[in-house]
Amino acid sequence: MLTSQRKALIAERLNRDGEIVAKTLAAELDLSEDTIRRDLREMAAEGLLKRVHGGALPLSPPLPDFAARQSLATDEKAALGARAAAMVAPGQVIFLDGGTTTAALARALPRNHAFTVVTHSPTIACELERHPTADVVLIGGRLYKHSMVTTGAMALEAIRGLKAEIYFMGVTAAHPTHGLTTGDMEEAATKRTIAENAAATWVLLTQEKLGRASPWRIMPLPAATGLIVPGGLTPEALAPYRETGVAIVEA
């Protein structure tokens, strides 16, 4: 067995079982524990796993750590979310994208009047479990686990069957010339379809997404109704975006 094969096996086991026990694996592969331990050490050095006494564990603990997720620019996202939530009028139908930024928006949604939230993200749906006045409609389809949104023909068909008044979009990057982009092709197509079926599209952007680009293009900037960006950015930083003609709201 080649070293690289063995390391691939270790990575797979780690993913499958959530742990590696050096002694057990050594016995199973009929190798000395030293070899396994060496592999684990090397993989730990490469940042592929976490070395612990007796074996190794995945880097990200089995359960997604809410604290860690929320700590990713919590304040900034909460501010964006609050600003966006203020746009929601009674009786409206809004579409919420997946992602941590829109999750912050879901938490900030008004609780004193009724409206309908459409989403293709189970995570967003769960956020709204305790919301007193929001009607929630879930778009079905094949779940794309990385972003936790549904995609595919089933999702697209359902999206085409409804018209939302506002679509709050999340992206991985926004660039004055490259437009709005994301990391997955299917996801880009889904977002585009949602935008086509919404009267207005507002894009929530944290600071680190500005001026960057990801592989898959969703649509050019002016195709969106407006961008919601953090407050405190310099006018020079925003100028290239303003020039595209898109509206900009600071949170």
Add this chain to the structure above:
Amino acid sequence: MLTSQRKALIAERLNRDGEIVAKTLAAELDLSEDTIRRDLREMAAEGLLKRVHGGALPLSPPLPDFAARQSLATDEKAALGARAAAMVAPGQVIFLDGGTTTAALARALPRNHAFTVVTHSPTIACELERHPTADVVLIGGRLYKHSMVTTGAMALEAIRGLKAEIYFMGVTAAHPTHGLTTGDMEEAATKRTIAENAAATWVLLTQEKLGRASPWRIMPLPAATGLIVPGGLTPEALAPYRETGVAIVEA
């Protein structure tokens, strides 16, 4: 079991149950109490928990619904879930109902072979976010927040469009003569439709659901393939169910 895993388990239990009893946990993990106590001491030193006589408590006061969470008979559900998960064969398409019992099943699903999980519950979908080999298909529709499942025409249409090999159903009550029942009319109809589109229907039942009935009937007992019930029930308690001809598996 690796030390760091054990500490993670302690943290999780603390979060879930709101307390750790050193003696109980030692017996459960088949370790000396010293080991558990040492872990608790170390974690207390790291500021992860509060050491008290007999065990440990969370630093932050227990969650408001602490009592409710504890009363959920988590061990019983985990056992049911594990038994049901063992039925899943590679490549199969299974349908998972919503609810805490099926959530336990989702957590216990095999991680060493691939299969497809169809569900109409965003909660279940979120549980499977980290599952390495499960393909997830989400059924869309209007979200019924009380049970966190989608219902309505949109959901029914999507359900009719697929055929699952096993449907793992959750109910609020099962009675020898009143059959399988639940608390919401729409939900009952949805469950019935899912069962009609699955080759086999297994019902997961915790002890407190036996012999009771809820307002809305899903279907009679013999319409299910079988029931999965906790182990240790007396033959007399199960006899009325066996007489209906439904299969019974003890977890």
Add this chain to the structure above:
DNA sequence: AATATTCGTGTAATTTCATGCAAAGTCAAG
């Protein structure tokens, strides 16, 4: 106040770790 648990420390046995080193295997240039 009396009794039964539970705690914390010390200690010894076991397991696991990291390092150095030598043997075996791999690969490519000569």
Add this chain to the structure above:
DNA sequence: CTTGACTTTGCATGAAATTACACGAATATT
């Protein structure tokens, strides 16, 4: 085919970590 550089593996060794048991002190229960 041979030689030499390089990689991989297994073993030995001392260090570090982990665990269980023992015993007196602290705490809870009756």
